[in-house]
Amino acid sequence: MLKDFFGKKKKYATIPSEQGKLDVPEGLMKKCDSCHKIYYRKEMKKNNNVCPNCGYHHPLTAWERIDSLFDEGTFQEWDKQLTSGNPLEFPGYEEKLEKDRIKTGLNEGVVTGKGMIDGQGTAFSVMDSSFRMGSMGSVMGEKITRAIENAQQEALPFIIFTASGGARMQEGVLSLMQMAKTSVAIKRFSDAGGLMISIMTHPTTGGVSASFASIGDYTFAEPGALIGFAGRRIIEQTIREKLPDDFQTAEFLFKHGQLDQVVHRHDLKQLLAALLMMHQKGGNNT
Structure with missing residues (x-):
């Protein structure tokens, strides 16, 4: 047994050092x-x-993001059991979903729930780009919609972190329908006096950027995040012009009035806590 243990070959990476390679x-x-x-x-x-x-x-995984923001022991997950099917019988789709479930430990590319940030209660959705590149399918749209509706029922603010390559092609029009579905839920939430804060991370593109990611009461982004709808090459070919080097970056969008602020990750929790405190309506809700 010991012979087997010490005889196993270990994988090594080679990095340069002052004395040579280590x-x-x-x-x-x-x-x-x-x-x-x-x-x-x-x-x-x-x-x-x-x-x-x-x-x-x-990039941060969904749970790394949650651990970095929520007060310890306060996060309660919603709708963990929801998983995507294969409504269009797209070849190989179920196998790809299962592979990502094993790789990430997630059932879908978004985690939703509620908890406390510096003692302030809030509902929460965080997308994870390591699951199908954060692509938006029908279950992702359903989970985000339910989270918004739960926030409205429990009189909680709603915070969403977006990270997505766009719509999930294997679900066709069912994926695109989530743009309208989530946006209508946010409109109802807003009409009821709810507060929504959107933080766009790298990358936030396609239908996600064109719907719920861009309609928060506050819209922030992390430094250097790629944010846009169509790809740079497609836009350049369409308008037959060369785009600026920083086009579709968080900094470009802020400079042109499409973001409220570009926020460093180390400053984000303090900012969110301050906003939640400012908008608090009598007491903590969890």
């Missing part, structure tokens, strides 16, 4: 996608997946 166990280190500096994964995770050198915001 072998370290694979998965221990992470290279920044922007500045290409190498860090211990634990160091990057401790910094909320923000590069300590250049400030690049690497």
Whole structure:
């Protein structure tokens, strides 16, 4: 048994050092996608997946996002059991869904629920781009709609973090219908006096950017996030013009009045807590 243990080959990654190349166990280190500096994964995770050198915001999973924002032990998940089917009998779709469920531990590309941020109660939806690239299917739309309706029933504000490649092609028009479905739910919530805060993360594109992501009372984004509807190349070919280098970035949208603010991840919890406190209507609801 000991022989088997010590005889196993371990996977190693090679990184440069001052003395030459150094072998370290694979998965221990992470290279920044922007500045290409190498860090211990634990160091990057401790910094909320923000590069300590250049400030690049690497993606967070849904549960990493929730853990970073909610007061410990206060988050209650809604509709965890809902899963996508294959209504159009698209070949291979069910197998892809199952593969993503195993890889991410999620049943769908969004987690919804309620909890407290610095003692302030709020409803919550957070999309996870590691599940089908955060694509919007009928179950994602249903979960977000239910979360909005629950927020209205319980007189809670509603916060959503978006991260999506757009509509889920395997569900065709059923996917596109979620744009209207979620937007109508938000309109009803707003008419009832509800507060919605939308935070767009990298990337927020397609039907998600054209619907619920863009109609919050407050609309924020993380630095460097890609935000847009159609792809850059398609737009350039359509209008026959070269677009600015920073086109469809959070900073470009803020500069042109389409966002209220670009907010660093380290400042986000404090900002959300302040807004929730400002809009509070007598007492905490959880």
